[in-house]
Amino acid sequence: MITRYVSRLIIRKLCHIRKISTETDKKIASVGIIVIGDEILRGEVQDTNSAFLAKELHNLGIELKKITVIPDNVNTISEEVIEFSKKYNYVLTTGGIGPTHDDVTFEGVALAFKEPLVLHPDLKQICIQFYKNENPSSMKMAYIPKSSKLHYKTKSGGKLRYPNVSIQNVYMFPGIPELLKKTILEAGSLLFKSDKKFFSKCVYCNLPEYEIVTELQQVVKEFPDVQCGCYPKLFDSSYKAKVTLESCCEELTRKAHARLLELLPAKSVVKDDTND
The missing domain is CATH 3.40.980.10 (MoaB/Mog-like domain)
Structure with missing residues (x-):
C-alpha cells in the first residue's frame, strides 16, 4: 500500500512538472x-x-x-x-x-x-x-x-x-x-491565436531618463525575462519619463514593477499602476 501511495505521489509530481514545462515551453506567436x-x-x-x-x-x-x-x-x-x-x-x-x-x-x-x-x-x-x-x-x-x-x-x-x-x-x-x-x-x-498573453505595468517619473539609468539596469539584471522600456517625455509638466515593464508572466511582471518602485528615488514616481 505504501509503495502504491508513493508511486502515485511521484506520478502526480512528474505530471505537474511536465505541465509546468509544457506551459513554459510554449512560444509566443x-x-x-x-x-x-x-x-x-x-x-x-x-x-x-x-x-x-x-x-x-x-x-x-x-x-x-x-x-x-x-x-x-x-x-x-x-x-x-x-x-x-x-x-x-x-x-x-x-x-x-x-x-x-x-x-x-x-x-x-x-x-x-x-x-x-x-x-x-x-x-x-x-x-x-x-x-x-x-x-x-x-x-x-x-x-x-x-x-x-x-x-x-x-x-x-x-x-x-x-x-x-x-x-x-x-x-x-x-x-x-x-x-x-x-x-x-x-x-x-x-x-489569430496565441498560447501566451502579455502582462504590463507602467511607471511615470518626474526625473529624466538619464537620472534613472542605474535603477533601470538593476531591474533588467534581476529580471532578464521582463522587457523594460524607457520613453522620455519632452516639454510636459506632468512627467519626464515613462517606464514600461512587460512579460508573459503576470507574477514576474508584478515583481519587477515592485522592485523598480523600491529602487527609484523617493517622490520621483508621479504615477504608477500598482492597483491595476
Whole structure:
C-alpha cells in the first residue's frame, strides 16, 4: 500500500512538472505586417493600419516582429510574402485589394505560392451585388489564389460582408482603414491565436531618463525575462519619463514593477499602476 501511495505521489509530481514545462515551453506567436502601396511610400497617404494592427495583435498575445512598406509591384509583393511566410507564424498584408490596375496584392501572393488566380463564386456574387455589373474591373476582387480560404465568421456569431482572404499563413486585408478595423475588431480573435498573453505595468517619473539609468539596469539584471522600456517625455509638466515593464508572466511582471518602485528615488514616481 505504501509503495502504491508513493508511486502515485511521484506520478502526480512528474505530471505537474511536465505541465509546468509544457506551459513554459510554449512560444509566443509571431507576426509580420506588409504594408502595400505606392501612395504610402510617396507620403501621399499616412499609414495608420500598422499602428492599429500592432496594438490589436499585441492584445491578442501575438508578437509583432517586423513591419515593411513596399510598392504596388507583383514581384516585390511575392518576394516579401515568401520571406515573411517562412519567418513568422502569421503574415498580414494591407492594401492592394480593389478594382484598379494597381491593386495587385492577390496577384503577388498567388505568385509567391506558385498558384493561379481563380474566380471564386462567393466573391463573384458579392462583387455583382456591390458593383451591379460583371465588368472586368468589378470582378477583380473575386479572383484570388487557388487554395485561398474565406473567413466570414465574427466573434459575435455574425458574418462579414466581404470575407478575409487567406492562403497558408498569409492574411490579406484592404488598405482602407475603416474596412480593416472593422474586420479585425469583429473577427481578429478568431483568425489569430496565441498560447501566451502579455502582462504590463507602467511607471511615470518626474526625473529624466538619464537620472534613472542605474535603477533601470538593476531591474533588467534581476529580471532578464521582463522587457523594460524607457520613453522620455519632452516639454510636459506632468512627467519626464515613462517606464514600461512587460512579460508573459503576470507574477514576474508584478515583481519587477515592485522592485523598480523600491529602487527609484523617493517622490520621483508621479504615477504608477500598482492597483491595476
